[in-house]
Amino acid sequence: MAKPGGFLEYPRVDPRNRPVPVRLGDFREIPLPPDREELVRQASRCLDCGIPFCHGLGCPLANRVPDFNEMVYRGQWERGLRLLHSTNNFPEFTGRVCPAPCETACTLEPDFGPVVIRQIELELIERGWREGWVRDFPPTRSSGKxxxxxxxxxxxxxxxxxxxxxxxxxxxxxxxxxxxxxxxxxxxxxxxxxxxxxxxxxxxxxxxxxxxxxxxxxxxxxxxxxxxxxxxxxxxxxxxRPRELDLPGRDLEGVVLAMDYLSSENRLQGGEKSGREGVLDADGKPVVVLGGGDTGSDCVGTALRQGAAAVTQVEILPRPPETREASNPWPGPPRTLRTSSSQEEGCERLWAVSARELAGKAGRVEKVKAVRLDWMGSSGPREVPGSEFEIPARLVVIAAGFxxxxxxxxxxxxxxxxxxxxxxxxxxxxxxxxxxxxxxxxxxxxxxxxxxxxxxxxxxxxxx
Ligand SMILES: Cc1cc2nc3c(=O)[nH]c(=O)nc-3n(C[C@H](O)[C@H](O)[C@H](O)COP(=O)(O)OP(=O)(O)OC[C@H]3O[C@@H](n4cnc5c(N)ncnc54)[C@H](O)[C@@H]3O)c2cc1C
Ligand code: SF4
Missing domain, CATH: 3.50.50.60 (FAD/NAD(P)-binding domain)
Structure with a gap:
């Protein structure tokens, strides 16, 4: 075990993000580099559980979480990274974008807040790149295949x-x-x-x-x-293959699919385009994102950085509960409300709302016509009579999944x-x-x- 009672001594400290107004000014990554001393304290919270749910249930790669937590606590960073690499080829990707099912499965999750496993993973690999611990392993012989x-x-x-x-x-x-x-x-x-x-x-x-x-x-x-x-x-x-929304007005100008929208900005950021010409741009426009999932959230963050006048994210399902319900106990994946960094940045989220029509003038989209849904009945969602409303939109992004x-x-x-x-x-x-x-x-x-x-x-x- 890293430190007996560490979890009682130190509360979970979440990774620090750049302030919203600063991060909206560019497309750089949101989190700030971690404070290494704090991270060691965070690693010391690990209980080295007899049954480590983080490793066995949470992580699809079966990352050996309790072992590298202890190594970080003891200052054995290079050894910790070797162990991490033994199960995960690319910790720098998962350390940034993984929703960390290891953390929601962590024994400390229900009462104390889980160990910041993803943050520890990220610092292990980034320190490894800086210190030259990430080694190449070219093959020593050829199989001929x-x-x-x-x-x-x-x-x-x-x-x-x-x-x-x-x-x-x-x-x-x-x-x-x-x-x-x-x-x-x-x-x-x-x-x-x-x-x-x-x-x-x-x-x-x-x-x-x-x-x-x-x-x-x-x-x-x-x-x-x-x-x-x-x-x-x-x-x-x-x-x-995108899930399409078969709505009247789908072919109006200004209605785009999420992947077309995201990849257009990504190509610019990645240097594959030299200027903003031809980029699907939300600058100055009211934007509606149809789809409340993770892809939709990425569209929200992109629109805000492009200078959208307002962003509304519409989800057909009802708002999930803030905390786990009795029917959804630990260590299963929580079915609770998640707020992404993009949503924190200033979008309005609408729940239990269905888009009915995209309307516009002169071939260009101008609004989304929507209706509220009642999910309480046993026969599926029902439109609430008289609840029709409109959302102004000069860009509509369809993020309804794949x-x-x-x-x-x-x-x-x-x-x-x-x-x-x-x-x-x-x-x-x-x-x-x-x-x-x-x-x-x-x-x-x-x-x-x-x-x-x-x-x-x-x-x-x-x-x-
Ligand atoms: C907008 C968005 C945001 C996401 N955010 C996250 C996140 O934050 N965290 C997370 O864990 N997951 C996230 N995901 C999901 C994650 O990106 C995918 O699950 C993952 O990339 C799947 O990997 P893959 O290698 O199976 O497929 P892909 O990453 O889709 O790669 C498949 C590749 O095959 C290529 N290809 C297709 N057909 C051919 C062909 N005939 N010939 C040659 N090449 C071909 C494609 O061009 C593509 O490059 C996100 C997904 C989306 C769409
Ligand atoms: S479940 Fe949490 S406390 Fe237990 S070993 Fe894994 S990271 Fe440590």
Whole structure:
């Protein structure tokens, strides 16, 4: 145990964020660097539980949380980082964007506030980069096998790194201009700056991973070529088919899909565009985001930074409770109200509201016509009579989720089967799949986990 009674001596101290007016002035990351002494005190709160729910239930990667907490408390940072890297290829991504299911599963969560596990993870890896503890592991011998990884999101990247380290020749094919998947084109810079992705990609290249960007498998590469030229193929193409809202006025100018909106700003921030021309811009406009989830929140933060006049986020579901209900006890994932940093920055959130129509003039959107819903009945939501209202909007962003991988020639040509949720399953010897394209839109931590598992399966397939 780090420090007996540490959790009684020190309360949880949340990571510090930059003040709202400052952070709205740029697209830089929100949190301030942690105070290292405070972080050591925070690590000392860990109980080293007999059954560590953080590790066994919370973390999909089974990060060895109590062990690295103790190492941080004892000043063994480099050893802690080695342990962290043994289960997680990219702690700098999860340390920034993971919703930290390890923390909501932590034994201290119900009464004392969980250990700040994500913050400890982030400082372990960032200190590691600064101090030169992040080592490259180029393979010492070649297996003579070639593996194609289709898609360079966190699933494809984790698999590629694991396979290259095992001595296989890995080529990652990516249809976008740069590698990173949703890390680069979905998640905004204020959560994850692009140079952090580039720093890790450089390491993968030094370890022997080859990237071919601007190449769409199924269009630029046939399945026949892939089968003939590679001993194994990993399909990690994500789950980007957007859920559309079939509303009157959907085709008005100023109504856009969340990924189009986010990727347009992300390309500018990532240096793929030189000026704001052509960027979907909220500057000076009232903005309505349809969808109360995480993607919607990222659109809120982006609109506020672009200088939106006002931002309203509309969610069809009722407002969740502030605290866990009896039917939702610890250590399960909490079904409680979450407020993202973007929502804190000044958006109005509407719950149990359904958009009915998008209305405008001269082909341009001007307002969202909406109605309030009553969710109390047993037969599903009911529109509340007389509750119709309008929200001014010159930009409407549809953030209603994703329905599965984009079907394309690749899926047909590789004979990829569909699982019950609409995702792909592996099809036949030598063809593997991982990440959001299997499980549906999910989390970075799950994608890394699936990439690692797929790499182990591919290695076993190739080497026996
Ligand atoms: C806006 C947004 C914000 C998010 N924020 C968070 C967050 O804060 N925390 C979190 O944990 N998760 C977040 N997520 C979810 C997370 O980003 C995904 O779960 C994760 O990126 C999935 O990884 P993946 O590798 O399976 O797929 P992706 O990241 O989608 O990568 C798939 C890649 O495959 C490429 N591709 C597709 N088809 C082809 C083809 N035929 N040929 C070549 N390449 C192809 C795509 O271009 C893409 O680069 C967010 C998602 C979105 C949309
Ligand atoms: S559940 Fe919390 S207190 Fe227990 S070992 Fe994990 S981090 Fe430490």
């Amino acid at each position: 070639r593996v194609a990884v289709i898609g360079s999101g966190p699933a494809g990247l984790a698999a590629a790194q694991e396979l290259a380290r095992r001595g296989h020749e890995v080529i990652v094919f990516e249809r976008d201009g740069k590698a990173g998947g949703l890390l680069r084109y979905g998640i905004p810079d204020f959560k994850l700056e692009k140079w952090i992705i580039d720093r890790r990609l450089d390491q993968l290249r030094r370890e022997g991973v080859n990237f071919e960007t601007g190449v769409e498998a199924g269009i630029d590469l046939s399945a026949r070529y892939l089968r003939r030229s590679f001993s194994a193929v990993l399909v990690a193409v994500g789950s980007r 329905t599965g991988p984009e079907s394309g020639r690749l899926a047909d040509e590789l004979n990829l089967d569909r699982n019950g949720g609409g995702g792909f399953t592996a099809a036949g010897p030598g063809i593997f799949s991982a990440g959001d394209c299997v499980r549906g839109a999910s989390l970075v931590v799950n994608a890394i986990d699936e990439g690692r598992r797929a790499a182990a399966e591919i290695d076993a397939f190739l080497m026996g």
